[in-house]
Amino acid sequence: MAEALVDLRSDTVTRPSPGMRRAMADAEVGDDVYGEDPTIRALEERVAGLLGHEAALFVPSGTMGNQIGMRLVCEPGQEVLCDADAHVVTYEMGAAAAVFGISTRTVVSGGGGQEGGTAASGRLDADALIAQVRPRDDWHLTATAAIAVENTHNRGGGLVQPLAQLERLWAWSREAGVAVHLDGARLFNASVAAGIDLATYGRLADTASVCLSKGLGAPVGSVLVAAAERIAAGRLWRKRLGGGMRQAGVLAAAGLYALDHHVARLAGDHEHARLLAKRLGVDPATVETNMVVLDDVPAPLVAEAAKAQGVLVSQVSPRRVRLVTHLDVDRAAVDRAADVLAGILDR
Template identity: 50%
Template sequence: MTDHKWIDLRSDTVTRPTPAMRRAMAEAEVGDDVYGEDPTVNRLERRVAELLGTEAALFVPSGTMANQIAIGLHAGPGDELICDSRAHVYVWEAGGIARHWGVQARTINPHGGLIGLDHLRDKIQPDNEHYVRTRLVCLENTHNRAGGRVHPFESVCAISEWARAHGLALHLDGARLMNAVVASGVPAAEWASRFDTVSVCFSKGLGAPVGSAIAGPAELIRRAHRLRKALGGGMRQAGVIAAGALFAIEHHIDRLADDHAHAQVIADAVERAPGLSLESGPVETNLVWITVDPEAGTARQVADRLRESGVLVSALGPQTLRAVTHLDVSREQCERAAEAILRVAEGLAARAG
């Protein structure tokens, strides 16, 4: 682990390749992936399909592209997808649902942020020319904006059975699926088997510098190649970055448990800090969403004070902060960050009092 000036908890995307990962990338055998000739990319795609128990997988530059390709596979103009109102596909993908595919999003705002079957039963539009056609349900696991929570597996199974019975496609935004795997003990292939397509991200908790994948049936992934090209995602000697993703899969999944334990250190400090609280209740994985009481100040003020203490967090709303643990922050650094959170909160509370 590299010791940097900052304890950077803004996101698990800030991780840097480990020395061993850099060696794997430097030594990667490469070819032209658009021609299907990059052996390292091909090996990664086979490994992802094996891990998720799917027929095929496709390497893409980003999680956003993986999700957008999935939407394009399952829906088109005049169609509708259903998702949580705070889902990544709806909030943080630059309007791609409408921009790329002409698809309408119907959002649900469930208590706690996790969609259950009861939220969906009456959401299919009538088969009538006046209405859009309900075609797709998107779930996110772990759910970033719901505090990094893991969808209960039984709930996912119930939604899957309902969707299939009603002819709906089901896509999983699994950017942090491996966090859900480690936290729940449910294998990745078990999660994936409940969906038509699954995206996974290598550049978050797994620590690779670039890349995601979309996985599913071979015919869908064949079509996904065409959509990847249309979105500008065709890469050439991409084995250099695919090697980092392969290394991450082989070496960085089990260690996600450390990130989850470190997040508890941060969460415990938040619970003790005056003027701060956990937005989504108990922390389950590596994401800690924090609400700042207006009487204590704003999220920006807290983030600025923490920065003065060498701790970086994200202010993602007037009263909302996020801290994310990852492989580039040690337990000792998280303990120092926790001390800084308490110190800053107590200082702001004293001033407010």
């Protein structure tokens, strides 16, 4: 009998657990476009509370959450400033410009800027971003309306942003009149790894998006939080973008189940990532959450050889491989993947 596939490409590949499936099947539903789905409302209220905001909006994807969040704090013709390897400018298909007429400008931080980034890239340096902000009162320049921060940072290898830097940026932004958007796709990982509650992170942003379908294991969905007035405007943008869903409580039920059962267990994913790193010659101290980065390796050859032995990995660049642990990868799967990959790398 063939061994089960070990899929380390991403934490997005998880499938709903039996308990989550039961919660989805039993969900009370209504028409969410009319505001009548009680399970959607329960999820929105809970996430808003967790992140210390007035209101929340359930959206189909993290990309939609990020893009609406940035549009709520940035007008067409203005710009969002962010890290050069940020998800919002790397993996969201130029949506800010294509859909909303928003410019983006980037700053290389923490050794990034190389193909595929580096394990140190993406570390927030508040003063480096602040130094690049363009004023609104100079008609020669494109005004910087917002700064976007990603926590954890995907292309930085799952790094957790330093709280002191987030606080520095927030304090400056209040005086400067520049908004902060938080791409918190994996903010739950950051919270568990750093021992910092979600509200502490959430209150350091005007708008923030968190994802339910990554480490938390829900099949689909993200939640955008902000002030109530902004979320009301966000509902209009969600409808315009085709994100108005009807009896979506079946999806919200998965998110609520994940919040109840899958947050604390993220610590196990982080430990599995460190174990995997140690087996593969990567310093475990560089693994802050659930991602392990193999640098300076022939990525296509490694991926092909691993796949042939039942282990899937992600090629970030020609010389970089990323491994992501998640709830569908137990200790036995980690050990098996480590055996396979160590053998390939030794060759």
